[in-house]
Amino acid sequence: MSIVQVRVPGKVNLALCVGETDAQGYHELGTVFQAVSLCDDITVSRLPQGEFRLSVTGEGSAFLPIDDTNLALRAAKLLANRYQVTDAGVAITIRKRIPVAGGMAGGSADAAGTLLACSALWAVNASREELRDLAAELGSDVPFLLLGGTAIGTGRGEKLSPVPASGVYHWVFAMAHGGLSTPAVFREFDRTTAAQPTTLPEGLISALVAGDVVDVGSRLVNHLQSAAIRLQPALQRTLILGQRLGALGAIISGSGPTAAFLFDDEEEANRVARELTVFSGVRSVRVVQGPVAGAQIVA
Numbered sequence: 001m002s003i004v005q006v007r008v009p010g011k012v013n014l015a016l017c018v019g020e021t022d023a024q025g026y027h028e029l030g031t032v033f034q035a036v037s038l039c040d041d042i043t044v045s046r047l048p049q050g051e052f053r054l055s056v057t058g059e060g061s062a063f064l065p066i067d068d069t070n071l072a073l074r075a076a077k078l079l080a081n082r083y084q085v086t087d088a089g090v091a092i093t094i095r096k097r098i099p100v101a102g103g104m105a106g107g108s109a110d111a112a113g114t115l116l117a118c119s120a121l122w123a124v125n126a127s128r129e130e131l132r133d134l135a136a137e138l139g140s141d142v143p144f145l146l147l148g149g150t151a152i153g154t155g156r157g158e159k160l161s162p163v164p165a166s167g168v169y170h171w172v173f174a175m176a177h178g179g180l181s182t183p184a185v186f187r188e189f190d191r192t193t194a195a196q197p198t199t200l201p202e203g204l205i206s207a208l209v210a211g212d213v214v215d216v217g218s219r220l221v222n223h224l225q226s227a228a229i230r231l232q233p234a235l236q237r238t239l240i241l242g243q244r245l246g247a248l249g250a251i252i253s254g255s256g257p258t259a260a261f262l263f264d265d266e267e268e269a270n271r272v273a274r275e276l277t278v279f280s281g282v283r284s285v286r287v288v289q290g291p292v293a294g295a296q297i298v299a
């Protein structure tokens with residue numbers, strides 16, 4: 001293959017329960033991920049051996065590094081090294097829609113998509129499970145973006161167990177001005193919060209399996225939310241506004257600052273999205289659905 005295109009989703013955490021830290025400073029998590037239809041597109045093509053290039057367009061691309069600190073380039077190089085791809089070289093182009101530093105795992109998604117795309121480009125004989133192990137080396141959220149759907153994450157978030165969720169989950173994502181650094185939000189959490197149990201909210205998984213979106217909406221939880229709000233106080237008003245406008249659930253996505261609002265009806269989601277657009281605390285608004293597949297080769 002000379003060119004491979006991959007589509008990869010962003011995620012929202014329906015539950016994000018944060019426990020004790022391990023020796024490396026990572027927190028034990030009990031989380032429920034859902035992949036949503038806000039996707040980045042990744043195109044890879046062959047370059048001569050040893051040449052690795054990255055270009056990024058779209059949402060937030062001006063803020064992204066295109067050197068070796070970018071997780072997508074690190075993903076390509078990790079795959080090439082681990083599988084001893086002798087003639088490895090690649091041009092990676094990413095069309096971004098997932099917000100940068102928004103709490104929707106945009107960087108992790110690009111790493112997951114690049115792993116899948118380069119494994120096809122270089123005809124690397126790696127199973128999905130082997131790719132998932134490489135993904136876990138790159139970051140705690142990366143394995144989930146390969147898997148997609150709805151899944152429980154434990155450990156650092158990389159140990160996954162799929163949830164057979166039913167129903168359609170309509171989400172309105174309100175993107176904030178500026179981003180939040182995930183380590184900074186965890187530091188603020190550590191500074192202000194005692195370690196808590198990582199037990200998932202009672203009834204959340206059964207509500208997901210039943211496809212009871214109203215019930216799911218009432219059980220959303222994010223232990224990082226208060227820390228994110230302390231770092232960006234305007235987020236509190238965005239959440240309250242979405243609740244008042246009729247969201248079934250309102251939560252900060254991951255470490256923020258994107259606010260996520262849940263609906264069981266697309267028209268209702270569109271109506272609230274239009275109302276949120278005019279709020280000064282919100283940079284832009286997207287209406288999407290979950291769950292969707294993980295990283296997939298589309299061409």
Ligand code: C5P
Nearest residue numbers: 025026027029139140141156182183186
């Ligand atoms: O795993 P990843 O590199 O995406 O994590 C980014 C940062 O988020 C880590 O450096 C750490 O500060 C924080 N983190 C954490 N515990 C986790 C996952 C992430 O403290 N389970």
